[in-house]
Amino acid sequence: MNRLFKPYLQAGGTYKGGKTLAELGTDRKIYKLSSNEHPVGPSPKAVAAVRKAADNFHFYPDRNGARLQTALADFYQHQIPAGQFFTGNSGSEILDFIIRGFLGEDLEAIICNPAFGIYNMFSGWQGATVKDVPLLAPDFRLDVKGILNAITDKTRVIFLTSPNNPTGTYIPRADLEALLDQVPKHLVVVLDEVYYRFADAPDYVTAMEYVKKGHQIIAVNSFSKTYGLAALRIGYGYSTPEIAAYLLKYNRPFLLNQLSIEAGIAALSDEDFVQETVAMVRSERTKIYAALDDLGVTYWQSQGNFILIKPVMDPSKFVPAMLEEGIMVRAVGNFGAPGCVRVTIGTPEANAAYLKALRKVLSIPA
Numbered sequence: 001m002n003r004l005f006k007p008y009l010q011a012g013g014t015y016k017g018g019k020t021l022a023e024l025g026t027d028r029k030i031y032k033l034s035s036n037e038h039p040v041g042p043s044p045k046a047v048a049a050v051r052k053a054a055d056n057f058h059f060y061p062d063r064n065g066a067r068l069q070t071a072l073a074d075f076y077q078h079q080i081p082a083g084q085f086f087t088g089n090s091g092s093e094i095l096d097f098i099i100r101g102f103l104g105e106d107l108e109a110i111i112c113n114p115a116f117g118i119y120n121m122f123s124g125w126q127g128a129t130v131k132d133v134p135l136l137a138p139d140f141r142l143d144v145k146g147i148l149n150a151i152t153d154k155t156r157v158i159f160l161t162s163p164n165n166p167t168g169t170y171i172p173r174a175d176l177e178a179l180l181d182q183v184p185k186h187l188v189v190v191l192d193e194v195y196y197r198f199a200d201a202p203d204y205v206t207a208m209e210y211v212k213k214g215h216q217i218i219a220v221n222s223f224s225k226t227y228g229l230a231a232l233r234i235g236y237g238y239s240t241p242e243i244a245a246y247l248l249k250y251n252r253p254f255l256l257n258q259l260s261i262e263a264g265i266a267a268l269s270d271e272d273f274v275q276e277t278v279a280m281v282r283s284e285r286t287k288i289y290a291a292l293d294d295l296g297v298t299y300w301q302s303q304g305n306f307i308l309i310k311p312v313m314d315p316s317k318f319v320p321a322m323l324e325e326g327i328m329v330r331a332v333g334n335f336g337a338p339g340c341v342r343v344t345i346g347t348p349e350a351n352a353a354y355l356k357a358l359r360k361v362l363s364i365p366a
């Protein structure tokens, strides 16, 4: 074995995300419902800010993300100060900061599959051991007892996601609090809430109130989903003063490019756009449930902008057959949901096309 390479990195996985339309390389009309992107397009205020910023490409960007941190503190109505926010190039990079900050060889993380694959992969890249405490069948509830039993002296991070990708399910307040009240002080709970604006369950909670109470919890968030800025790669986290200050060590000079900074600040003020987005996704979500009920397709109710289904056909056949009909969807066996497919909620037009294709591919009579 060549000693140059870290064996755990060399053996680690590489991310295989959904293809872009350009990568797909076709002129056919395709409805891309495979990556939980915004159904319509980017925040118009963010686009205007990016256009304006283009005239200043010859200058270095802001040295640090301070203006975006301040805008985030304003957005959250100063429930916590700007210094408790930290920004990065996407929610994925925020996760990377957390994993680099708290995990390493001989340390452990806990994930709850089906889960976003990045937690496992990035933790592996740092040499950490990842333990899976699966969500409980049939409705993907958090196994609080199982998580508590899996904690050892070496555990440093517990990854939770609410609403969860790919199941669309959420962690009710009671379950999160039961866990937070019992976890030891040598670990942090990560609450990935990148889909939080789509949630409407009365007992849905974000990390904010627990950060304010001083729990060792870190929120992970993103501008990719509700603001429609996935291509710009902007994300943020927030936590206690101590944890935020620790993770801000990774705030290297010029971490964010100026387009991201300006787009992020502008997007935070585009609340009308977010309200419209959320209203569309929630009303389409209900319509799709009714259609899936009608078609007899198994699915899980979702708090996100996507719905997990279990078609009777194997995903290896189902996904290409749907693409043939112009609908791009995502098999999520690699997220720990074998036999299942995740379908993003699109515009009314895209959703109608999806349901039509579903009926055809599964040969369900009209």
Ligand SMILES: Cc1ncc(COP(=O)(O)O)c(C=O)c1O
Pocket (backbone or CB within 6 Å): 035, 036, 090, 091, 092, 093, 116, 161, 164, 165, 192, 194, 221, 222, 223, 224, 230, 233, 234, 235
């Ligand atoms: C649960 C979850 N967390 C984080 C992310 C990362 O989002 P981004 O890297 O686009 O900010 C995603 C993206 O799909 C996600 O589903």
